[in-house]
Amino acid sequence: MLTYTIRRLILAIPTLLFIGLVIFLLLDLAPGDPMAQMPLSIPPEVREQMREALGMNEPVWVRFYLWLYQFFVVEPQVIFDAIFGTGFAEDKLRILSWQFRSPVMDIIAQRVPQTLWVVGLAYVVGVVIAVPIGIVSAVRQYSIFDNIGTFVSMVGFSVPTFFTGVLLIVIFSVQLGWFPSIYDTTLVVTGWDSFLAQLRQMVMPVFVLALYNAAQISRFMRASMLDNMDQDYVRTARAKGMDERVVVLRHVLRNSMIPVITVIALGVPQVFGGAIITEQVFKVNGLGQLLITAIQANDLPMVQTLTFMFAVLIVLFNLIADVLYGVLDPRIRYD
Amino acid sequence: MTDRLDAEPARGADHGTESLHMVPAGAVPGGMAAEGGSRIVTRSQWWDVWDQFRRHRGAMIGAAFLIFITLFVIFGPWIWRVDPGALDIRNKDWRPVYFLLWNGEAKAGFAHPLGTDNLGRDTLANLIQGGRVSMAVGWAAMLLSLILGTAIGVLAGYFRALDGLLMRFTDLVLALPILPLLLVMMLLFREPLRGAFGPEAGIFILIVTVIGITSWMQAARIVRGDVLALKEREFVLASRSIGTPAHRMIGRHILPNVMSPIMVSATLGLANAIITESALSFLGLGFPSDFPTWGKLLFDSVDRMADYPERVIWPGLAISLTVLSVNYIGDGLRDALDPRIRGQ
Numbered sequence A: 001m002l003t004y005t006i007r008r009l010i011l012a013i014p015t016l017l018f019i020g021l022v023i024f025l026l027l028d029l030a031p032g033d034p035m036a037q038m039p040l041s042i043p044p045e046v047r048e049q050m051r052e053a054l055g056m057n058e059p060v061w062v063r064f065y066l067w068l069y070q071f072f073v074v075e076p077q078v079i080f081d082a083i084f085g086t087g088f089a090e091d092k093l094r095i096l097s098w099q100f101r102s103p104v105m106d107i108i109a110q111r112v113p114q115t116l117w118v119v120g121l122a123y124v125v126g127v128v129i130a131v132p133i134g135i136v137s138a139v140r141q142y143s144i145f146d147n148i149g150t151f152v153s154m155v156g157f158s159v160p161t162f163f164t165g166v167l168l169i170v171i172f173s174v175q176l177g178w179f180p181s182i183y184d185t186t187l188v189v190t191g192w193d194s195f196l197a198q199l200r201q202m203v204m205p206v207f208v209l210a211l212y213n214a215a216q217i218s219r220f221m222r223a224s225m226l227d228n229m230d231q232d233y234v235r236t237a238r239a240k241g242m243d244e245r246v247v248v249l250r251h252v253l254r255n256s257m258i259p260v261i262t263v264i265a266l267g268v269p270q271v272f273g274g275a276i277i278t279e280q281v282f283k284v285n286g287l288g289q290l291l292i293t294a295i296q297a298n299d300l301p302m303v304q305t306l307t308f309m310f311a312v313l314i315v316l317f318n319l320i321a322d323v324l325y326g327v328l329d330p331r332i333r334y335d
Numbered sequence B: 001m002t003d004r005l006d007a008e009p010a011r012g013a014d015h016g017t018e019s020l021h022m023v024p025a026g027a028v029p030g031g032m033a034a035e036g037g038s039r040i041v042t043r044s045q046w047w048d049v050w051d052q053f054r055r056h057r058g059a060m061i062g063a064a065f066l067i068f069i070t071l072f073v074i075f076g077p078w079i080w081r082v083d084p085g086a087l088d089i090r091n092k093d094w095r096p097v098y099f100l101l102w103n104g105e106a107k108a109g110f111a112h113p114l115g116t117d118n119l120g121r122d123t124l125a126n127l128i129q130g131g132r133v134s135m136a137v138g139w140a141a142m143l144l145s146l147i148l149g150t151a152i153g154v155l156a157g158y159f160r161a162l163d164g165l166l167m168r169f170t171d172l173v174l175a176l177p178i179l180p181l182l183l184v185m186m187l188l189f190r191e192p193l194r195g196a197f198g199p200e201a202g203i204f205i206l207i208v209t210v211i212g213i214t215s216w217m218q219a220a221r222i223v224r225g226d227v228l229a230l231k232e233r234e235f236v237l238a239s240r241s242i243g244t245p246a247h248r249m250i251g252r253h254i255l256p257n258v259m260s261p262i263m264v265s266a267t268l269g270l271a272n273a274i275i276t277e278s279a280l281s282f283l284g285l286g287f288p289s290d291f292p293t294w295g296k297l298l299f300d301s302v303d304r305m306a307d308y309p310e311r312v313i314w315p316g317l318a319i320s321l322t323v324l325s326v327n328y329i330g331d332g333l334r335d336a337l338d339p340r341i342r343g344q
Helices: A002-028 A044-053 A060-084 A104-139 A144-158 A161-175 A192-229 A232-239 A244-282 A287-296 A300-328 B002-007 B009-013 B017-021 B030-036 B045-055 B057-079 B097-101 B123-158 B160-174 B178-197 B199-213 B217-231 B234-241 B246-257 B259-282 B294-304 B309-337
Strands: none
Touching (some): A002 B160, A002 B178, A060 A300, A104 A300, A161 B294, A192 A244, A244 B259, B123 B217, B123 B294, B123 B309, B217 B259, B259 B294
C-alpha cells in the first residue's frame, strides 16, 4: 500500500507538470498584456524596454520554468516565512496579479475562507443528507419513499445550480424576504445577532450546492446498496437469524460505503469547480468568483494559478480516492 | 432471475449483431417462446430493448417531453410568427397572459402570451429561438464528443500498441479542471473565430468544439473496456481467422456490439452539453447578447428578476425539464440495454 501510494505520488508530478504546461501554453495564446494598463504616453522604445525587463521576450520554456519556480519554490517559502518568521523569500519575486498589483497568493488566501465555508459546508450537508436517503431508498426499494427520493435526486441532479439558485432568490428573498440574496463577506461574527445574520445568508447557497451534491451521492449510495443487498453474505447473515437492522447497517452498509467514499473523495475538487456558478449567483466572493473576474479582466497570472490549483486538487483527490479504495477494501491489492 | 440468466448466456454478455438477425431457438426469452410456440421466432433484440424501455414510466414521459420540445423549437417559428429580435418599445415589460387571472389591470394579453422584455421583444418567440440554439448546441456537442470518445475508446481497446498512450492521455484530460479551462478557451478563441465565421456561427463552432473536446473521456473509457472484453470472444476470433481486416472488424463486429454504452453516454452527453452551454451563457461567456439561448435569456433576466420573475422561470424551466427528460431517457435506456434487467 505504501509503495503504491509513493508510486502514485511520484507519477502525479509529471501529470501536474503536463497540466501546468497545457494551461501555460493555452494562456500564452491569450491577447492579455501586462502593459495594457500603462499610460499611452510612454514612447514605444521605453515600452519595449519595459517588456524586456518583465521578461516577456524570453522563450516559452524559460517563462514556464520561472513560473514553476515561483509557484513551487517562492510561494511555499513565503508561507514558511509567515509561519516561522524566517526570511527565505525576501527580495524574491512572487507571482503578481495584473489586476490587483499584489501577489496572487495573498488574494487567494483572502478568498479561500468564503469558498471553504460555503462550499465545504454544502458538501458536508449534502453527504449527510444523501447517505441515509440512499440507505432507506435501497432497503425499501420501490416504496413511496424510494420513488420520491429517486425523483427528487433526479431533479436535483438535472436542474442546473444557476436555476435553483435564482429560483430560491425569487421565492425566499424577493417574495418572502426571509434570506438576503447577496452574500455579505464583510460581515464579522461578533455576537448572536451577527451569527444569525451569517447563518441566514449562508442558507441559500449552501442549500443549492447541498441539493446538487446530495442528489448525485444518494444515487450512488442507493445503487451500491442494491448491488450488495442480494449478495450471498447478506443471505448468510439473515440465515444466521440476525436482526434486519444489523444486517443492513453492519453488513450491507459497510460494504456499500467503499465505492461511495471514493465517489465522495472524487467529488471534492468538482465542488470547487462547480461552485463557480453558485458563487456567481449569490455573489459570494470566493475562488470561483475570483476566477471569473480574472478571466474577464485578462489577469493571466491569476487565471493560471487558480486553474493550476484546481488541477492540483483534482490530481490529489484522485490519488486519495484510489488509496482509500485500497485501504477500505482488503480484496483490492495494488502491489 | 438465475434461471433466466442461465437460459440466455449468449445474449447476456453481448448485445449485438449476431443475435440481431436471428435469435437461436434455445435463447428465445420466456415470454416469446410461449407466444411463438414451436415456431422459431425471428425478432431483433432491439424489440426487446423497446419493450423494456416502454415499461420505464419516467423514460417514456421523458421521451414524450423531449419529442414535444424538439418539435416545439423546430416548428415553433412557423406557428408563432413573431420575430424574436423585433423591438417594440411601446409594448415593453408585458406580463404573461395568465397574470390577467388574478389581476385584471395587468399589462398582458394574447398578443404576447408570455409577455415581453424590457425592449419589447416577445418572450415566447425568444424562448423558441433560444431553444433552437440550445438544442442545436446540445446535439452537435454531444455528437462530437461521442465520435471522439468512441474513436479513442475503440482504438485504445482494439490496438494494444495505442492503449497505453491513449489511456494515459485520457487520464490526463480527466485531471484537467474543465470548467475553468472552458472559460479560458471561450475567452481566447472568441475573437479569431468571430472574425473567421461571423459572430454567431463563430461562437456556435467554438462552443460546440469546446464542449465536445472536454467531455469525451467517460465514453472513451467505457467503450475501451467493452472492446477489450469483446476482443476475447469467439466470434471475433472466428472472424479474425478468416482474415477480416481491422477496419472491417471494427465496423462490422466491434462497433455494433458497443452500441449500448454509446447510447447511454449519448443521453448523458446531451444533458451535459445543454447544461454547459447554459452555464457558459449564464456566466456571460456564451453567445453575443442579441442572440438568444435559454441560458442567455436566463442570464439577461437575472438583473430584473425581483420585478419580473417569470422571465427567469420560463427559460430555466425549459432547460431543467429538457435535461430532466434526457436524464430519465438515459436511465430507461440503461435498464433496457442491461440484459440482466431486461425481460424480468
